[in-house]
Amino acid sequence: MTGASRKGRRRHPATRRPVLDGARLTAYDVLDGVSSRAAYANLLLPQLLRERELDERDAAFTTQLAYGALRAQGTLDAVLTGLVSRPLAELDPRVLDLLRLGAYQLLDLRVPSHAAVDTTVALTRAIVGTGASGLVNAVLRKVATGGDREAWLDRLDGDAATRLALATDHPRWIVDAWRDALGRDDTELEAALLADDAAPEVHLVARRIDREALAAEAGGQPGPWSPYAVRMPGGDPGRVASVRSGAAAVQDEGSQLAALLLTRVPLDGPDAAWLDMCAGPGGKAALLAAVRPEGVRLTAVDRAPHRAELVRQALSGEPDVEVLTADGTRPPWAPASFDRVLLDAPCTGLGALRRRPEVRWRRTPDDVPPLVELQTALLDSALASVRPGGVVAYVTCSPHTAETVAVVDAAARRDDVEVLPVAPLLPDVPDVARGDHGQLWPHRHGTDAMFMALLRRTR
Numbered sequence: 001m002t003g004a005s006r007k008g009r010r011r012h013p014a015t016r017r018p019v020l021d022g023a024r025l026t027a028y029d030v031l032d033g034v035s036s037r038a039a040y041a042n043l044l045l046p047q048l049l050r051e052r053e054l055d056e057r058d059a060a061f062t063t064q065l066a067y068g069a070l071r072a073q074g075t076l077d078a079v080l081t082g083l084v085s086r087p088l089a090e091l092d093p094r095v096l097d098l099l100r101l102g103a104y105q106l107l108d109l110r111v112p113s114h115a116a117v118d119t120t121v122a123l124t125r126a127i128v129g130t131g132a133s134g135l136v137n138a139v140l141r142k143v144a145t146g147g148d149r150e151a152w153l154d155r156l157d158g159d160a161a162t163r164l165a166l167a168t169d170h171p172r173w174i175v176d177a178w179r180d181a182l183g184r185d186d187t188e189l190e191a192a193l194l195a196d197d198a199a200p201e202v203h204l205v206a207r208r209i210d211r212e213a214l215a216a217e218a219g220g221q222p223g224p225w226s227p228y229a230v231r232m233p234g235g236d237p238g239r240v241a242s243v244r245s246g247a248a249a250v251q252d253e254g255s256q257l258a259a260l261l262l263t264r265v266p267l268d269g270p271d272a273a274w275l276d277m278c279a280g281p282g283g284k285a286a287l288l289a290a291v292r293p294e295g296v297r298l299t300a301v302d303r304a305p306h307r308a309e310l311v312r313q314a315l316s317g318e319p320d321v322e323v324l325t326a327d328g329t330r331p332p333w334a335p336a337s338f339d340r341v342l343l344d345a346p347c348t349g350l351g352a353l354r355r356r357p358e359v360r361w362r363r364t365p366d367d368v369p370p371l372v373e374l375q376t377a378l379l380d381s382a383l384a385s386v387r388p389g390g391v392v393a394y395v396t397c398s399p400h401t402a403e404t405v406a407v408v409d410a411a412a413r414r415d416d417v418e419v420l421p422v423a424p425l426l427p428d429v430p431d432v433a434r435g436d437h438g439q440l441w442p443h444r445h446g447t448d449a450m451f452m453a454l455l456r457r458t459r
C-alpha cells in the first residue's frame, strides 16, 4: 500500500449531466487526437476550447477530463484489461478512448455511475455506433461496481513499486528513474511523483518589467527562488498585458534558475561572449539577454530551423544578439570563442511531465541511450567552444541519472575540466545539491525537476 490519497483532489461538482455534452465530447476529441494523430494535448485542447467556445465551467471540466484521463492512462488500462476479453490493443481505438474517459470519471472523479456510464454510452453511439455502445455499457458498469481508484488498486496484482506507479500515474520505468535520482530512502518518492502528477502553477518571468509590478498586474506572488519569478495561482497568462507585450513571459521558475546560474559563476578574464547552444524556443536565451551586463554579446543556436525562428522572435528588439541555425555538435564558430556557454540539452523531459499529460506514456526507456549519445557530443562541443577559464552550464529538464550525472561525470574525467559546486551559487534555494550538481524537484521547490551542472575549462 502506498497510502497515496487522492480523496477530494479530483472531485468535480459538474458531473450530473446524463446527456451528451460539449465538455465530454471535447475531452474525447483530445484523447482521440493524442492516440490517432500523436497530437500534443497541451496544444490541441486550447485550440478546441477556443473553436467551440465552451463557457468557463465546461472548459475547466473538459481540461480536467482530458488531462486527467491522459495522465491516468496506465491505471485505467490496468483496470480495463481485466474486464475486456480481448487485449486492449485489439479494440477499436475510439472505443478504448471512450472506455478510458468513462473509467476515469468513475475511478478518479467519482461521478455518479449512471451519469458517467450513460454519457459515455451516448458518446459511443454518436461516435462509433450502436454496436459498440453495448460493450462500453457492460464494461463501465463493471468498473463502477468495483469502486473508486483505491478500491481497484487494492484488487490489482503487483508489488509495491507497481502499485506506486499506478497510484501516481507513472510508468514503472519512470518511477524507477525518479527513485534512483532522488537517491535517498523512499520517503520522498511518493510525494515527488504525486507532485509530478498535479497540474503545475503558472510561473511568469519579469524580463523588462519590475517583478512587483508584474505580480500586481497578474494577481500573483513573487516566486521564492528567482528574483524575476512571479507565481500565478490560476487564470490565463495570455490576459496579462506585460505577457502580451513581451515584457514578461511564461517560464518555469526552475528554468529561470538554470539560466541565472550560468551568470553567477565568477570568471577571471574577459566576459563578453555568451553562447546558448540549444536555445529553441528561446526562454532561457531571452532571460540571459535581459540580465547580461552591458557589452555582452549573446549567440543563440538551434539545429531546428523552426525552433531557431522562435528564438529570433523571443530575442527580437534585443541589441547584440545573433541567432544561428546550426548543429551544436558541428559548430560553425572557432574553438574557445565564448566565455560562458549554456547547454540546455535535448532530453527525455521526465522532469517536466506535469506540463504534457500524455508524454509519460509516449516515452520509453529506449529513448534514453540515443539522447545520452547526443548530450555527450553536445557537452564535448560546448567544452570546446568555451575558452580556458570559461564555464559551461549543463542543464536538462530530466532528473534521469543517465542523462545528468553520468553525462557530466564522463566529461569531468577530461584533464582540462573542473566541476564547480552549484549549491553555493543558489544560496536561497534549500536542498538543491545533488552531489556537486543542482537538482530541483516539484515536491521540494514547486518547479520542474531541472538538473544543473557547472564545468570550468581549466586550460
Ligand SMILES: C[S@@+](CC[C@H](N)C(=O)[O-])C[C@H]1O[C@@H](n2cnc3c(N)ncnc32)[C@H](O)[C@@H]1O
Pocket: 255, 277, 278, 279, 280, 281, 282, 283, 284, 285, 301, 302, 303, 304, 307, 326, 327, 328, 329, 344, 345, 346, 347, 378
Ligand atoms: C531543451 S530544448 C531547449 C529549451 C530552451 N533552452 C529554452 O529555454 O527555451 C533543446 C533544444 O535543443 C535543440 N537541439 C537538439 N539537437 C541539437 C543540436 N545538435 N544542436 C543544436 N540544437 C539542438 C532542439 O531543437 C531543442 O530546441
